[in-house]
Amino acid sequence: MTNFTFTTTPKIIFEPGAARRLGVIVATRMKRPILLTDKGLVAAGLIAPVLESFTSAGLDAKLYDEVEADPSVARVHDAIEAARRHDADGVVAMGGGSSMDTAKLVAVLVKSDQSLADIYGLDNVNGHRLPLVLAPTTAGTGSEVTSISVVTTEADEKVGIVDDALFPDIAVLDPETTIGLPRHVTAATGIDAMVHAIEAYTNVHRKNPVSDALAREALRLLSNNVVTACESPRDTAARANMLLGSMLAGQAFANSPVGAVHALAYPLTGIFHIPHGLANSLMLEPVLKFNALAAAPLYAELGAALGLDASGSDEARSSAFISRLMEIVNATGVDRKLSQVGISHNDLPKIAEDAMNVQRLLVNNPREVTYDDALAMYTEVM
Ligand SMILES: NC(=O)c1ccc[n+]([C@@H]2O[C@H](COP(=O)([O-])OP(=O)(O)OC[C@H]3O[C@@H](n4cnc5c(N)ncnc54)[C@H](O)[C@@H]3O)[C@@H](O)[C@H]2O)c1
Ligand SMILES: [Fe+2]
Structure with missing residues (x-):
């Protein structure tokens, strides 16, 4: 170790x-x-x-x-x-x-x-x-x-x-x-917290057993409660589980920092003032699919937090993890396309350039992200 x-x-x-x-x-x-x-x-x-x-x-x-x-x-x-x-x-x-x-x-x-x-x-x-x-x-x-x-x-x-x-x-x-957190904020901030757990778990430099344990439990709590918190906002058990899960995810990533989902989300907030959680929600799927080439065994492990079966190859379990996670994200009703938040194709080169400046976070990512990779990921969610 x-x-x-x-x-x-x-x-x-x-x-x-x-x-x-x-x-x-x-x-x-x-x-x-x-x-x-x-x-x-x-x-x-x-x-x-x-x-x-x-x-x-x-x-x-x-x-x-x-x-x-x-x-x-x-x-x-x-x-x-x-x-x-x-x-x-x-x-x-x-x-x-x-x-x-x-x-x-x-x-x-x-x-x-x-x-x-x-x-x-x-x-x-x-x-x-x-x-x-x-x-x-x-x-x-x-x-x-x-x-x-x-x-x-x-x-x-x-x-x-x-x-x-x-x-x-x-x-x-x-x-x-x-309890009174509006649905769209509940969704976006809850997904941000799930991203903290996932990115802490796949950090290439500072992944550690304490962060790993916290990230798994955080993802279990958050993924099991985010839809309930959106649909039944007064459900006190769901709200408590979300708050606990977001704290555990915070402890995990404070010691094993986040990667490309956050790095690619930053310019969406910096330039277009898209709220932080929503920006992360938008970039989540393309980055997970991109990273899966290197991180499939880790995504496969995280499947257990979503209640998925542990049989099959790493690649199959990793795909199942991404699909199930995106089902949950969709069920919250959060926006999924950059065009829904007022971003057009012409904006993408500048956004991708700015993302390349977020090396502080990109160095943590399981796969190197080039400008062309970033541009392709933004294009995927237009
Ligand atoms: N320091 C860190 O470790 C860390 C980690 C991730 C993100 N961030 C930063 O945090 C910021 C985003 O924070 P956020 O996502 O929590 O959102 P936020 O603090 O910007 O709040 C979003 C909105 O929700 C409203 N709101 C908050 N709680 C409410 C409640 N209980 N009831 C009703 N309305 C409520 C606020 O009035 C606000 O309009 C970004 O600047 C982001 O970069 C920091
Ligand atoms: Fe975040």
């Missing part, structure tokens, strides 16, 4: 109703928190009880609800300024990956001399991070258990910041907060 290192969030609270006592949970770490979220969460009624719990716990909290989906550099700077104005001594996020990723950057930069651009890439964060508590409301990015934050630059490129300083002190998972 090869050596590996595995890191995760030190404290994880998984508890229906935990959001209503978030004040008590964070009060051990901070007195003047800034709460980062977006307007969708406020409109869904999820933020008022949290603010009440902050007041009851004696905290002087400031709400920042201007987080944007797939956060831009400018909006992250705006959030940092808001935290400075409040003289925040801790950062809390309640929301999806966009709120949590913004909160991570606020927590490391608010008291720092470094600029956001200084910390792009791997292990570039110096200095002190404010206490950080993350409560996911999508299931989801798994950002509550990853050391990753993703921002969109002025040049429409998605850039990753990866550093152990970005693990929060506490992750608070309250499945009740995901």
Whole structure:
């Protein structure tokens, strides 16, 4: 067995109703928190009880609800300024990956001399991070258990910041907060989480036995519950299984990073603002088929997570895995074609060029992806 290192969030609270006592949970770490979220969460009624719990716990909290989906550099700077104005001594996020990723950057930069651009890439964060508590409301990015934050630059490129300083002190998972998640967000974020599990399992450099075990269980939970969560949004068991599955997938890929599905999805978000999960859903099938040439034995193993029979050749089981997974994806009702999201044939060369810049993720993929390969995969889903 090869050596590996595995890191995760030190404290994880998984508890229906935990959001209503978030004040008590964070009060051990901070007195003047800034709460980062977006307007969708406020409109869904999820933020008022949290603010009440902050007041009851004696905290002087400031709400920042201007987080944007797939956060831009400018909006992250705006959030940092808001935290400075409040003289925040801790950062809390309640929301999806966009709120949590913004909160991570606020927590490391608010008291720092470094600029956001200084910390792009791997292990570039110096200095002190404010206490950080993350409560996911999508299931989801798994950002509550990853050391990753993703921002969109002025040049429409998605850039990753990866550093152990970005693990929060506490992750608070309250499945009740995901009940009102709209169907299309449930589908897209649930498929994103399944992609995290699959890509962690096939990483060529950092695949490790802990991530493997987490990825298999994550994929089992997610694939068995995503359609129910879409069709019966108030099914609390399905919602809890999705939130747990997305967290396990997050732990898996935080230590065995994602590959070409994410790399090819990035330009769709950077240039066309297609939500992250939807962009992954669109690229999933062509990348799995492309990778199967190298990854068939691993896809065959993952078939068990979808309840598939373990007999037959690796190639046959790998094809069965891809077919069954795409049946599940289709049953969620998520868009499947780039033309459905406003992308035309003429856009593809620029998209494929941008995907080639995402070497940070492409190096993890089981097969090398050239520009021509990328263009062919985009063309397949036009
Ligand atoms: N840090 C990581 O490890 C990691 C991993 C994957 C993706 N990401 C990043 O995360 C971002 C995407 O995050 P996301 O997919 O969670 O979506 P999101 O945070 O952008 O939220 C999507 C939408 O869902 C709404 N919403 C969220 N929870 C809700 C709820 N419970 N009820 C009603 N509405 C709700 C929000 O208001 C928003 O409009 C991207 O920027 C992506 O790059 C980060
Ligand atoms: Fe993702």
